[in-house]
Amino acid sequence: MADPEDSTDTVTADHVAxxxxxxxxxxxxxxxxxxxxxxxxxxxxxxxxxxxxYAPDLMASSLASDRSNLIALITNDFNNPHKLVxxxxxxxxxxxxxxxxxxxxxxxxxxASAALLAASQRRVDAAVVIGTRFDDKMLETALGARRxxxxxxxxxxxxxxxxxxIACDDVIAMRQMxxxxxxxxxxxxxxxxxxxxxxxxxxxxxxxxxxxQERTGTHVxxxxxxxYDFGPAIDxxxxxxxxxxxxxxxxxxxxxxxxxxxxxxxxxRYRLGLRVPQDIAVTGFDDIPLSSSPAxxxxxxxxxxxxxxxxxxxxxxxxxxxxxxxxxxFIARQTT
Amino acid sequence: MADPEDSTDTVTADHVAxxxxxxxxxxxxxxxxxxxxxxxxxxxxxxxxxxxxYAPDLMASSLASDRSNLIALITNDFNNPHKLVxxxxxxxxxxxxxxxxxxxxxxxxxxASAALLAASQRRVDAAVVIGTRFDDKMLETALGARRxxxxxxxxxxxxxxxxxxIACDDVIAMRQMxxxxxxxxxxxxxxxxxxxxxxxxxxxxxxxxxxxQERTGTHVxxxxxxxYDFGPAIDxxxxxxxxxxxxxxxxxxxxxxxxxxxxxxxxxRYRLGLRVPQDIAVTGFDDIPLSSSPAxxxxxxxxxxxxxxxxxxxxxxxxxxxxxxxxxxFIARQTT
DNA sequence: ATAATTGTTGCACGCGCGTGCAACGCTGTG
DNA sequence: CACAGCGTTGCACGCGCGTGCAACAATTAT
Numbered sequence: 001m002a003d004p005e006d007s008t009d010t011v012t013a014d015h016v017a018x019x020x021x022x023x024x025x026x027x028x029x030x031x032x033x034x035x036x037x038x039x040x041x042x043x044x045x046x047x048x049x050x051x052x053x054y055a056p057d058l059m060a061s062s063l064a065s066d067r068s069n070l071i072a073l074i075t076n077d078f079n080n081p082h083k084l085v086x087x088x089x090x091x092x093x094x095x096x097x098x099x100x101x102x103x104x105x106x107x108x109x110x111x112a113s114a115a116l117l118a119a120s121q122r123r124v125d126a127a128v129v130i131g132t133r134f135d136d137k138m139l140e141t142a143l144g145a146r147r148x149x150x151x152x153x154x155x156x157x158x159x160x161x162x163x164x165x166i167a168c169d170d171v172i173a174m175r176q177m178x179x180x181x182x183x184x185x186x187x188x189x190x191x192x193x194x195x196x197x198x199x200x201x202x203x204x205x206x207x208x209x210x211x212x213q214e215r216t217g218t219h220v221x222x223x224x225x226x227x228y229d230f231g232p233a234i235d236x237x238x239x240x241x242x243x244x245x246x247x248x249x250x251x252x253x254x255x256x257x258x259x260x261x262x263x264x265x266x267x268x269r270y271r272l273g274l275r276v277p278q279d280i281a282v283t284g285f286d287d288i289p290l291s292s293s294p295a296x297x298x299x300x301x302x303x304x305x306x307x308x309x310x311x312x313x314x315x316x317x318x319x320x321x322x323x324x325x326x327x328x329x330f331i332a333r334q335t336t
Numbered sequence: 337m338a339d340p341e342d343s344t345d346t347v348t349a350d351h352v353a354x355x356x357x358x359x360x361x362x363x364x365x366x367x368x369x370x371x372x373x374x375x376x377x378x379x380x381x382x383x384x385x386x387x388x389x390y391a392p393d394l395m396a397s398s399l400a401s402d403r404s405n406l407i408a409l410i411t412n413d414f415n416n417p418h419k420l421v422x423x424x425x426x427x428x429x430x431x432x433x434x435x436x437x438x439x440x441x442x443x444x445x446x447x448a449s450a451a452l453l454a455a456s457q458r459r460v461d462a463a464v465v466i467g468t469r470f471d472d473k474m475l476e477t478a479l480g481a482r483r484x485x486x487x488x489x490x491x492x493x494x495x496x497x498x499x500x501x502i503a504c505d506d507v508i509a510m511r512q513m514x515x516x517x518x519x520x521x522x523x524x525x526x527x528x529x530x531x532x533x534x535x536x537x538x539x540x541x542x543x544x545x546x547x548x549q550e551r552t553g554t555h556v557x558x559x560x561x562x563x564y565d566f567g568p569a570i571d572x573x574x575x576x577x578x579x580x581x582x583x584x585x586x587x588x589x590x591x592x593x594x595x596x597x598x599x600x601x602x603x604x605r606y607r608l609g610l611r612v613p614q615d616i617a618v619t620g621f622d623d624i625p626l627s628s629s630p631a632x633x634x635x636x637x638x639x640x641x642x643x644x645x646x647x648x649x650x651x652x653x654x655x656x657x658x659x660x661x662x663x664x665x666f667i668a669r670q671t672t
Numbered sequence: 673a674t675a676a677t678t679g680t681t682g683c684a685c686g687c688g689c690g691t692g693c694a695a696c697g698c699t700g701t702g
Numbered sequence: 703c704a705c706a707g708c709g710t711t712g713c714a715c716g717c718g719c720g721t722g723c724a725a726c727a728a729t730t731a732t
Contacts, residue, residue, distance in 0.1 A: 012688060023712050036710060059459045060688035063399050063717050073439065078424035079625060081417050088414035092441045100458055103439040105428045122436055123395045230629055270630035289415065293566055294606035295631060348718060359682050372680060396718035399687050
């Protein structure tokens with residue numbers, strides 16, 4: 001047992017134990033919920049701990065147990081403001097429940113393995129992938145290299161059998177979107193998706209086009225922006241519409257997410273000099289803060305982030321072991 | 337010494353040592369830069385490690401040494417897209433140099449102490465505060481409660497003597513901004529700042545107003561938005577301009593940052609029906625991605641984030657122990 | 673050949689706490 | 703009074719690796 005009288009500035013459980021007149025293990029129990037300890041012992045320990053400024057060392061605790069209470073938040077798409085919303089919500093909720101969040105940047109495919117390695121070296125209890133540009137094959141490769149306890153794909157779909165997916169229900173969402181557009185009289189949609197990844201199945205696009213086909217019997221053309229960013233979206237939409245007559249234009253651009261939709265609106269307004277929604281309507285997905293600004297007033301669909309985060313907590317606690325898709329909320333504004 | 341033959345799935349240095357025919361400590365040296373080890377020993381160890389899929393456990397390493405190689409990134413202002421840029425740059429650069437980043441949400445004053453406590457419980461080597469709404473007094477209180485090895489204020493000024501500040505040089509920036517505006521013939525600026533915090537000295541505002549006074553002899557009125565977000569900025573600017581005649585209006589709104597400037601532009605265009613810059617010019621600060629979109633084309637000032645991050649690395653390595661203010665880059669676009 | 677020097681390797685001990693078990697004290701019943 | 707039952711407490715051992723030093727081998731100087 002260490003001498004509690006030494007002059008080191010770090011206060012350990014031994015110091016508190018000496019001050020409270022109990023053993024080190026009783027101190028640990030005082031800080032552990034549902035531990036077998038008498039009320040008076042706990043109170044005495046807590047009082048001594050406060051007097052000494054003691055707080056359990058979570059790093060040492062992680063080493064001794066096999067839980068780190070650390071979650072790696074892995075993301076790559078820092079151009080999309082929606083990431084900021086996701087990060088904010090996740091970190092806030094996770095920390096409030098005792099989980100720490102390690103923010104990891106995953107730039108490209110080669111980097112995926114490095115990111116997962118870095119996370120595993122920190123003994124994270126789970127890695128949560130928050131992103132849109134992830135290749136399923138890449139993830140599988142990276143997973144093979146480094147075994148993590150849990151891998152959760154958040155706010156995106158994945159076909160990978162070794163992962164758990166928590167996402168917004170794109171099927172409900174896109175059908176509602178299609179119903180809304182049909183009701184408003186739109187008949188010639190074009191779907192604007194993000195970069196064309198190989199293995200990730202694009203739920204939003206396929207759901208929308210198939211449902212539209214089903215309801216109207218007409219085919220929905222689709223195009224891809226080179227990145228989930230407004231710049232490439234502007235370029236792609238400008239190229240699409242540049243030389244078309246009014247009769248030849250789509251009447252609505254259905255975009256895979258808000259940041260692309262905003263690029264589409266910018267192209268329509270500032271590159272082509274047309275009006276939204278009078279000349280062409282636009283819809284998005286995510287409901288990022290900017291979408292509610294007077295400049296855009298975008299019709300979109302809000303993901304149920306808080307509910308999704310609650311699901312993540314259940315997954316982390318082992319109470320939930322299957323994929324989840326939650327319905328969000330349709331938001332009608334001025335662009336349709 | 338543990339038996340390397342056991343069937344556990346975690347590979348430790350002991351396993352690698354047995355495979356390579358050396359001691360555990362030689363394995364550790366093989367993974368440590370500038371360690372005293374022969375080339376052939378290192379190669380043999382690395383080969384054995386790769387074969388076994390070994391990677392050093394950074395958590396155990398942190399416990400044994402008194403370095404965690406972990407940095408807490410503490411922020412609160414998740415409405416400003418600029419935070420996303422800062423987070424991306426910092427995490428990428430820090431991880432590439434071997435530092436892990438713990439993302440911590442600090443919502444309000446009471447929370448500051450909790451955030452710092454959480455960080456210290458994880459044994460972070462330093463906490464980096466990335467934000468705009470921090471009260472110096474609050475930080476001091478929180479610091480008193482939990483001693484951290486280092487506390488760095490990033491991209492913001494602080495008067496706190498116990499912290500290190502790494503920021504953009506607001507004096508150079510705002511003088512250049514003022515020179516630019518005078519050169520373009522603007523004479524009646526209004527400064528639009530964020531929420532009026534008590535102790536944080538607003539460098540940008542005071543620098544601009546004092547320098548303007550110095551060059552023109554005229555006073556610069558200033559107003560405050562209730563938050564660093566476009567919504568409150570829209571409200572404040574609308575209230576400012578609502579009932580004014582053209583002669584009575586400012587000719588330029590100098591904003592403390594881009595997100596507020598974008599709110600100002602939205603107010604001018606969509607609430608008042610005026611044009612930027614013909615009726616009123618606008619300037620920002622940060623150069624967030626949206627500022628370069630065709631919808632805004634905002635004249636602004638870009639912070640030297642990468643250089644600031646490099647400074648942070650030097651602080652973390654102990655090579656730098658004093659405050660730093662770095663010049664950024666003035667970006668002239670269409671709003672002036 | 674011997675000593676001095678440099679480069680390389682092994683090891684005892686500890687970082688702060690968790691796990692699982694054994695021992696303790698208390699209450700109430702027969 | 704003895705016993706079981708229960709709540710409570712203490713403890714040996716280990717988590718995986720770093721530190722500082724001592725021992726050793728390889729090289730050069732004398």
